Amino acid sequence: MANTFSGLDMTSARTTRARRHLGVAALGATLLLSACDAMLRANDPDIVTSATSPAGAIALKNGVISRLNAATVGVQGPDGIFLFGGLLADEWRSGDTFEQRNTADARTVDPTNSFLAEPFRNLNRTRVEGRDAINALRTYSPAPLSNVALMFALTAYAENQIGETWCNGIPFSDVVGGVIVFGNPVSVDSAFKRAINSADSALVNNGGAAADVARMANLASIVKARALVNRGQFAAAATAVAAVPTSYTYTTTFSLGTRDNQNWALGISVGRYVVPDVEGINGMPWISAADPRVPTKNQNRNAFDSTTPWFATTLWARSDSVMLASGIEARLIEAEAALQAGDAATFMAKLNAARATHLDTVRVLPCPCRDLPDLADPGTTVARQNLLFRERAFWMFGTGHRLGDLRRLVRQYGRPSETVYPTGVFPKGGNYGPDLNLPVSFTELNNPNIPQGLTTTCTDRGA
Numbered sequence: 001m002a003n004t005f006s007g008l009d010m011t012s013a014r015t016t017r018a019r020r021h022l023g024v025a026a027l028g029a030t031l032l033l034s035a036c037d038a039m040l041r042a043n044d045p046d047i048v049t050s051a052t053s054p055a056g057a058i059a060l061k062n063g064v065i066s067r068l069n070a071a072t073v074g075v076q077g078p079d080g081i082f083l084f085g086g087l088l089a090d091e092w093r094s095g096d097t098f099e100q101r102n103t104a105d106a107r108t109v110d111p112t113n114s115f116l117a118e119p120f121r122n123l124n125r126t127r128v129e130g131r132d133a134i135n136a137l138r139t140y141s142p143a144p145l146s147n148v149a150l151m152f153a154l155t156a157y158a159e160n161q162i163g164e165t166w167c168n169g170i171p172f173s174d175v176v177g178g179v180i181v182f183g184n185p186v187s188v189d190s191a192f193k194r195a196i197n198s199a200d201s202a203l204v205n206n207g208g209a210a211a212d213v214a215r216m217a218n219l220a221s222i223v224k225a226r227a228l229v230n231r232g233q234f235a236a237a238a239t240a241v242a243a244v245p246t247s248y249t250y251t252t253t254f255s256l257g258t259r260d261n262q263n264w265a266l267g268i269s270v271g272r273y274v275v276p277d278v279e280g281i282n283g284m285p286w287i288s289a290a291d292p293r294v295p296t297k298n299q300n301r302n303a304f305d306s307t308t309p310w311f312a313t314t315l316w317a318r319s320d321s322v323m324l325a326s327g328i329e330a331r332l333i334e335a336e337a338a339l340q341a342g343d344a345a346t347f348m349a350k351l352n353a354a355r356a357t358h359l360d361t362v363r364v365l366p367c368p369c370r371d372l373p374d375l376a377d378p379g380t381t382v383a384r385q386n387l388l389f390r391e392r393a394f395w396m397f398g399t400g401h402r403l404g405d406l407r408r409l410v411r412q413y414g415r416p417s418e419t420v421y422p423t424g425v426f427p428k429g430g431n432y433g434p435d436l437n438l439p440v441s442f443t444e445l446n447n448p449n450i451p452q453g454l455t456t457t458c459t460d461r462g463a
Contacts (some may be wrong), residue, residue: 051136060133061147064126068154069252071122072161072400073322074259076266078118082322083266083273085165085403088435090283090422091393092267093276095303095310101272106426108433111456116441120166126158127198128175144208149216152202156195156223157324163191163230164404167437167458171447184449185440185457192227199224217243219250222325225333230404232412238337241330246357248330251321261316263398268312271303275311280422280432284393287311292372293394308427315398323399328354332392339384347384348377351391385413407436410463417463436463 051057066074073082078100086092087104094105100115109116130151137148162170169185172194202220206213221240228237254261266272275296277287287296299310316322335350355372378387389405396402409415423432440457444450450457 051140054141057136057141060136061151064130064133064151064154067122067126067129068158071119071126072252073262076262078115080262081119081161081165082398082400083262084115084119085400088438089403089406090279091402092273093279095274095305095308096272097305102428106432107421107435109435109438111439111442116438117443120441123158123162127155130155144212146206146208146212146216149202149206149220152198152205153216153220153223156198156202159191159198160195160223160227161400163188165438167439167461169457169459170440171444171457182447182449185459189231192230195227196224218248219325222329229333234337234340238334241333244327244330246327246331246353248327249323250325251323253321254319256319260318261320261322263322264316264318271310274303274308275313281424282420283422291394294397328357328395336388339388344377348375351375407463410436436461
């Protein structure tokens with residue numbers, strides 16, 4: 001496979017130089033063979049790389065949706081970021097023999113880990129191809145405008161997820177007129193700023209049927225608020241989601257004809273990912289809490305590696321959708337803003353408003369009724385913080401939020417990292433390492449803006 005730069009395929013500089021030397025010698029042979037080549041060349045009608053019609057514009061839009069599906073939870077080996085990022089946190093434990101998964105679980109991820117590149121590529125392809133789709137939709141299929149809003153919103157989602165997952169020093173490269181424009185490494189905060197700008201573009205480029213307009217506005221508002229929370233702008237985040245109904249969901253979908261839900265496939269199906277319980281001293285009690293939002297099942301045997309006890313979540317079946325954004329998250333964002341403002345009554349009211357809601361589409365409760373009783377105020381600031389992040393963990397298990405939340409506990413709430421992340425003795429040998437995020441893959445080092453001699457684009461590995 002070609003070397004990659006922020007998800008953009010490109011041949012290495014060395015290969016390019018070699019081709020220049022060979023170009024003159026090969027020219028004659030190329031001319032002789034060109035007639036035969038024209039006869040043998042076949043076009044693939046299933047691949048759309050540019051649009052010249054309304055159908056082509058819609059195909060590009062659908063391709064962006066598929067890219068984000070693959071980046072989050074739709075591909076197996078290298079894994080989507082919902083699984084791999086949760087492995088670095090306390091959300092999943094490796095039941096596998098693959099070093100790539102085991103080192104992530106142990107918080108010792110090297111930039112040469114081959115599972116790093118693919119989700120990073122797919123998230124960056126989401127945003128780059130999203131812009132291409134926006135241009136095509138505006139040219140060939142301008143109505144409904146809500147399609148353009150969706151592309152901006154998914155771009156914002158990808159930018160925010162990149163910031164939550166990777167280290168400071170993220171290169172955002174682009175393609176302009178078919179030419180790669182290499183990006184300089186930027187901070188995670190810059191990624192969040194990009195996400196906010198893209199979400200704002202979604203909100204102002206929206207139109208069509210009222211239901212579609214509302215759906216895209218809700219999605220963009222949640223993604224914007226998520227990025228604002230990551231920047232510590234809690235009041236602005238609460239304002240952004242104030243109009244989002246608690247019942248709202250936006251999901252990524254699966255089918256037997258496309259791809260499987262990998263939370264199911266790598267979890268309950270084959271046991272390469274298992275649900276841990278209080279992993280590394282600090283982890284969530286996913287199993288022992290018996291919380292209906294994360295139902296677990298003891299498989300009564302060991303996982304794929306033949307040594308790790310295999311506990312799986314029954315939250316998803318093979319083709320069940322996975323939540324990307326929801327009104328539940330909107331209420332949790334409002335709760336955090338109230339907590340930051342010292343308003344304990346509103347904080348508790350927002351948490352309990354979420355608990356009063358059933359989300360049947362993501363199978364988080366066993367029946368369409370209220371199974372979760374109201375929470376009582378724990379009484380202190382630290383205890384309220386713990387309660388907030390516990391509720392966030394159970395509501396949004398397996399949806400790419402947990403690693404970002406652990407980072408925020410360190411970055412925004414001043415918690416020592418070894419009181420937040422799994423620590424101590426690693427079950428497969430040795431101790432947990434110090435990683436708080438994922439390093440950018442070494443495949444990005446061909447970017448000419450990266451100084452030679454580095455092993456990663458990361459400027460630091462802090463939260």
